[in-house]
Amino acid sequence: MESTPPRLLLVEDDPALAGLLADLLHEEGYAVDVVGDGHRGLHQGLTRDYQLMVVDRGLPALDGLDLVVRLREHGVGCPILLLTARGGVDDRVAGLDAGAEDYLVKPFEVPELLARLRALRRRHPDAAHWLPLGSRRLDVTNRRVLDGADEIPLSAREFAVLRALAGRPTRVFTREELLRAAFTGADAPGTVDACVHHLRRKLGRDTVRTVHGLGYRLGTA
The missing domain is CATH 3.40.50.2300 (Response regulator)
Structure with a gap:
């Protein structure tokens, strides 16, 4: 079972x-x-x-x-x-x-x-939910990012931010929106900035774009 x-x-x-x-x-x-x-x-x-x-x-x-x-x-x-x-x-x-x-x-x-x-x-016993991520793929079902056959390890919070951005790739998210989408209400907005910093370091600076005065959106990976 x-x-x-x-x-x-x-x-x-x-x-x-x-x-x-x-x-x-x-x-x-x-x-x-x-x-x-x-x-x-x-x-x-x-x-x-x-x-x-x-x-x-x-x-x-x-x-x-x-x-x-x-x-x-x-x-x-x-x-x-x-x-x-x-x-x-x-x-x-x-x-x-x-x-x-x-x-x-x-x-x-x-x-x-x-x-x-x-x-x-x-x-469809293994039906997965995939989102495109430039040349990579985001496996929502198993919470991982794949570059070809290689997995790029992310923390739970990093994945949550990336999942929110990839689900609406043309939308600009404020820090508060990402905070609600990816974290609990106890987290501070700076948590989002820290996750974006780590995502850029692991996946490339173009993965997440800063839209000055507004927030973040998905870039190219």
């Missing part, structure tokens, strides 16, 4: 269905996070690690297909199952082409959903 339950993200805007599915998935052994719109689903998918995702296609704020596309663009590799009321061939093809591994049409039987999720886990 696994020492920790597999973490699953459920993105469903119907509160009654979301609550029912969350309870059933919990009984099945998953640790479930539930969000009700595409924007929150994107935030969760980029800031936490999941072994599986179940995404409704008809979401507010950001459509389920667009959500899947954006997650894949940012290197999220975990299996995704789309739920939808649209059962046409073109709709199924669109979902699979967007990057989903499976597609289930509403209304569905819960045993089938659970069986499909078990099948996805069997087919």
Whole structure:
């Protein structure tokens, strides 16, 4: 048996269905996070690690297909199952082409959903969440940076800062934002500066860019 339950993200805007599915998935052994719109689903998918995702296609704020596309663009590799009321061939093809591994049409039987999720886990036992880092790769699942086959050792805090920056590579983060994203509230803003200093020393000065008067953003690695 696994020492920790597999973490699953459920993105469903119907509160009654979301609550029912969350309870059933919990009984099945998953640790479930539930969000009700595409924007929150994107935030969760980029800031936490999941072994599986179940995404409704008809979401507010950001459509389920667009959500899947954006997650894949940012290197999220975990299996995704789309739920939808649209059962046409073109709709199924669109979902699979967007990057989903499976597609289930509403209304569905819960045993089938659970069986499909078990099948996805069997087919993708080592699904990893990768983010590009210039010529390197950031392995979010195993919390490491790879340069080819070589691992570059980072502390937990250094990795947390780099993970936040790499998850939103075009965004400028203030020190306070990085502090909230990567540390506990007890840490001082200077902790971020120290981590940036060590990241530059280990990965190169261009890895993290200083945007004067604002904060930091991802550079080139």
